Amino acid sequence: MKLKITTLPGDGIGPEVVAEAVKVLEAMAASHGHEIEARPFPFGSSGLDEAGSGFPDETRQACLSTPAILLGAVGDPRHDHLPPGERPERALLHLRRLIESFANLRPVVASYVSKSSPFRKETLEGVDLLIVRELTGGLYFGEPRGIEGEGKSRRAFNTLRYDAKEIERIARVAFDAAGKRRSRVTSVDKANVLETSKLWREVVTEVAQDYPAIELEHMLVDRAAMELVSHPSRIDVLLTSNLFGDILSDEASMLAGSLGLLPSASIGGDIGLYEPVHGSAPDIAGKGIANPIGAIASAAMMLRYSFELENEARAIDDAILEAFAAGYVTADLTDSGDAKSSAEVGDFIASRVRG
Numbered sequence: 001m002k003l004k005i006t007t008l009p010g011d012g013i014g015p016e017v018v019a020e021a022v023k024v025l026e027a028m029a030a031s032h033g034h035e036i037e038a039r040p041f042p043f044g045s046s047g048l049d050e051a052g053s054g055f056p057d058e059t060r061q062a063c064l065s066t067p068a069i070l071l072g073a074v075g076d077p078r079h080d081h082l083p084p085g086e087r088p089e090r091a092l093l094h095l096r097r098l099i100e101s102f103a104n105l106r107p108v109v110a111s112y113v114s115k116s117s118p119f120r121k122e123t124l125e126g127v128d129l130l131i132v133r134e135l136t137g138g139l140y141f142g143e144p145r146g147i148e149g150e151g152k153s154r155r156a157f158n159t160l161r162y163d164a165k166e167i168e169r170i171a172r173v174a175f176d177a178a179g180k181r182r183s184r185v186t187s188v189d190k191a192n193v194l195e196t197s198k199l200w201r202e203v204v205t206e207v208a209q210d211y212p213a214i215e216l217e218h219m220l221v222d223r224a225a226m227e228l229v230s231h232p233s234r235i236d237v238l239l240t241s242n243l244f245g246d247i248l249s250d251e252a253s254m255l256a257g258s259l260g261l262l263p264s265a266s267i268g269g270d271i272g273l274y275e276p277v278h279g280s281a282p283d284i285a286g287k288g289i290a291n292p293i294g295a296i297a298s299a300a301m302m303l304r305y306s307f308e309l310e311n312e313a314r315a316i317d318d319a320i321l322e323a324f325a326a327g328y329v330t331a332d333l334t335d336s337g338d339a340k341s342s343a344e345v346g347d348f349i350a351s352r353v354r355g
């Protein structure tokens with residue numbers, strides 16, 4: 001099979017981790033009889049530098065021409081002074097909207113318990129959850145939005161809006177996923193305060209009627225924030241809106257041991273977007289120490305969801321576990337002096353995938 005993908009390495013550690021993910025994809029292709037065509041395009045701050053736009057036209061065309069996109073991260077402190085609409089991070093929102101991949105899947109598995117983990121070992125036992133976050137609606141996209149006025153009379157506003165169809169389609173993704181897992185959906189909202197959450201709860205309850213084998217519980221977001229750190233292994237599929245999902249998924253990343261371990265897939269449209277959960281990490285960019293596993297595991301999700309290559313995806317997931325078992329981890333996961341570089345971790349995983 002010829003796998004055509006667009007890569008958007010982006011900024012900071014983005015290019016470093018995407019290079020390792022492509023290395024592993026090439027090893028997978030060589031060992032499983034596939035061919036990879038991965039073409040990089042400027043995006044984010046690198047797009048602003050190279051083409052005067054965070055999301056240049058050429059990049060936009062490339063994204064629409066392949067079934068899958070592998071993204072590193074965007075964001076550079078040099079552009080932090082720009083107004084929100086011109087910041088490179090806004091390119092990411094435009095990309096998500098463009099490809100209409102409304103369902104963001106973020107698996108969190110506590111498969112590596114680092115010495116620096118803030119959690120007790122017992123709390124992490126059996127943690128294997130999937131966050132299903134609505135990605136193209138809610139507060140991040142609602143209009144009107146803006147900042148008005150001058151001096152002390154300045155006011156700012158955003159709009160939180162969901163319609164029943166948007167809620168139904170994301171709920172179906174969560175229930176379908178739960179059917180292949182432990183058959184439990186925890187739907188997170190703020191129905192005691194927000195009208196959007198009241199509708200969210202109603203629609204999710206209606207969708208649940210079509211899935212009699214799946215157990216549904218509703219949970220307020222404040223309680224969910226507590227449950228994630230007190231009893232995380234009770235959660236199977238956590239379904240939630242764009243804003244709550246953004247915050248809860250970063251909280252959940254701590255269960256995995258490092259933000260650098262977490263992959264994500266954005267699906268639902270014709271084109272899938274795969275990216276590690278972390279940002280551009282300017283504090284460690286250029287040092288060759290970024291954890292590449294979030295990006296590598298995102299590439300595995302790409303094989304699974306966009307190309308339906310389950311065996312190939314599993315070969316990469318298994319190789320990541322072998323890296324943990326062999327102690328091949330970057331500095332974010334170990335406080336002893338034997339941390340490996342991003343390239344060493346990538347090489348190790350590629351060699352195990354090659355067999």
Ligand code: NAD
Nearest residue numbers: 073074075076089259260278279280281283284290291332
């Ligand atoms: P961040 O995720 O970049 O970094 C948070 C902390 O985690 C830092 O200490 C960083 O060193 C560490 N970290 C992150 N990824 C790591 C990895 N792979 N290996 C080891 N350590 C890692 O978040 P931030 O510092 O809040 O944001 C930095 C920039 O990234 C900002 O410009 C922000 O807007 C942007 N950002 C982009 C995305 C994205 O592209 N999807 C997501 C979040 C933040």
